[in-house]
Amino acid sequence: METINLKINGIAVTAPKGSTILEAARLAHIEIPTLCFLKEINEIGACRICIVELKNGKLVTSCVFPVEEGMEVFTNTPKVLDSRKKTIQLLLSNHNRSCLSCVRSGHCELQELAHELGVEDESYYDGEKTPSEVDYSAAHMIRDNSKCILCRRCVAVCENVQNIGVIGPNHRGFATDIGSAFEMGLGETSCVSCGQCIAVCPTGALTEKDYTADVFAAIADPSKHVIVQTAPAVRAGLGEEFGLPIGTDVKARWLPPCAVWALTRYLIPTSPLT
Ligand code: SF4
Numbered sequence: 105m106e107t108i109n110l111k112i113n114g115i116a117v118t119a120p121k122g123s124t125i126l127e128a129a130r131l132a133h134i135e136i137p138t139l140c141f142l143k144e145i146n147e148i149g150a151c152r153i154c155i156v157e158l159k160n161g162k163l164v165t166s167c168v169f170p171v172e173e174g175m176e177v178f179t180n181t182p183k184v185l186d187s188r189k190k191t192i193q194l195l196l197s198n199h200n201r202s203c204l205s206c207v208r209s210g211h212c213e214l215q216e217l218a219h220e221l222g223v224e225d226e227s228y229y230d231g232e233k234t235p236s237e238v239d240y241s242a243a244h245m246i247r248d249n250s251k252c253i254l255c256r257r258c259v260a261v262c263e264n265v266q267n268i269g270v271i272g273p274n275h276r277g278f279a280t281d282i283g284s285a286f287e288m289g290l291g292e293t294s295c296v297s298c299g300q301c302i303a304v305c306p307t308g309a310l311t312e313k314d315y316t317a318d319v320f321a322a323i324a325d326p327s328k329h330v331i332v333q334t335a336p337a338v339r340a341g342l343g344e345e346f347g348l349p350i351g352t353d354v355k356a357r358w359l360p361p362c363a364v365w366a367l368t369r370y371l372i373p374t375s376p377l378t
């Protein structure tokens with residue numbers, strides 16, 4: 105295999121020819137933040153948060169920029185950090201910043217980067233906001249474009265992994281938003297409710313519908329026998345959640361009482377109660 109020698113932050117790194125700077129950095133355990141990047145699924149260089157500085161002072165997006173022999177790269181210079189901070193401020197300027205009540209708060213990649221980069225003035229570039237409406241039409245999820253950063257990870261996973269392709273960018277420029285053809289609600293499309301787009305979304309733009317209250321109401325109703333039916337992947341996921349070996353099928357096991365919470369989170373979107 106042909107290799108390339110370069111330096112990242114003064115550290116000698118050898119990477120396979122054709123690697124990107126990001127891949128070379130990860131080989132050397134050097135952290136570079138990313139937002140739009142999803143390995144082998146979405147490598148489009150859209151968000152520019154992974155910016156790094158070359159020896160000649162040029163800023164390049166590390167997730168798409170190939171390594172070259174003798175290259176010298178710096179990942180944390182003042183110029184790099186300033187650029188990343190401005191990128192986050194610009195994203196936040198067209199964002200519904202309702203972190204206090206957002207279901208993603210605490211595990212939102214945008215929020216985490218804003219915190220990490222010391223973004224104190226989140227409204228620095230505030231101006232007009234792209235109009236958007238929340239889409240509640242699907243049984244399993246909610247789409248809220250006011251929290252979308254147009255990273256297109258959802259588009260790529262739907263198209264390239266699930267081979268469904270029911271979402272994509274509509275309109276152009278400042279009006280661009282992610283949606284279905286002819287702006288139909290997701291529930292009117294051939295979406296298969298796999299939830300992969302929710303799993304890859306870095307923000308609170310895509311979330312599961314929460315049926316927790318319905319579950320507790322059904323459990324409390326003496327006229328009902330509450331049963332749960334799950335898909336195999338969900339049973340395996342539940343097992344992992346409770347520390348069982350990967351792949352354990354939990355259907356024949358008694359789960360602890362706290363599993364009720366997990367059941368409501370994981371199962372109900374595909375298992376209506378009757
Ligand atoms: S998506 Fe992230 S940054 Fe936006 S409101 Fe939710 S937690 Fe806050």
Ligand code: SF4
Pocket residue numbers: 251252253254255256257258259282301304305306307309310
């Ligand atoms: S909905 Fe989420 S994953 Fe899709 S483009 Fe917007 S922020 Fe990215």
Ligand code: FES
Pocket residue numbers: 137138139140141148149150151152153154155165166167168
């Ligand atoms: S992660 Fe590289 S441009 Fe988005």
